[in-house]
Amino acid sequence: MTEVLNEAIADYEQKLFWQTLNEQVERTQREDPEGWAEYLAEREAFLGPRPRSRQIAPEWEGLITFPEEKDETNPR
Incomplete structure (x- = not known):
């Protein structure tokens, strides 16, 4: 139980930071x-x-949307 609380507190502190x-x-x-x-x-x-284009691993293609590529109609 203590470990769960410690992890939750650490997660909260990181998010708050x-x-x-x-x-x-x-x-x-x-x-x-x-x-x-x-x-x-x-x-x-x-x-x-900064590099002019961003290259990512093929397995991440389609999973990451960079801010400059963000489509306002797509919530993802």
């Missing part, structure tokens, strides 16, 4: 677009430009 992070990123994009642009430029300078 990512939810908070996403909210902070969205707030930064909205409230400080200049700072966000600087961050993206610095990230690109450090990591290099």
Whole structure:
């Protein structure tokens, strides 16, 4: 029983972390677009430009929809 509770708590904490992070990123994009642009430029300078196309393993084809490919009429 304790193990189940520990797993549930860890799962909740992880979800809460990512939810908070996403909210902070969205707030930064909205409230400080200049700072966000600087961050993206610095990230690109450090990591290099993002690939123009995304290639995924064949077994994942059709299972993943990237944000730029998202169809608003399809809920998935």
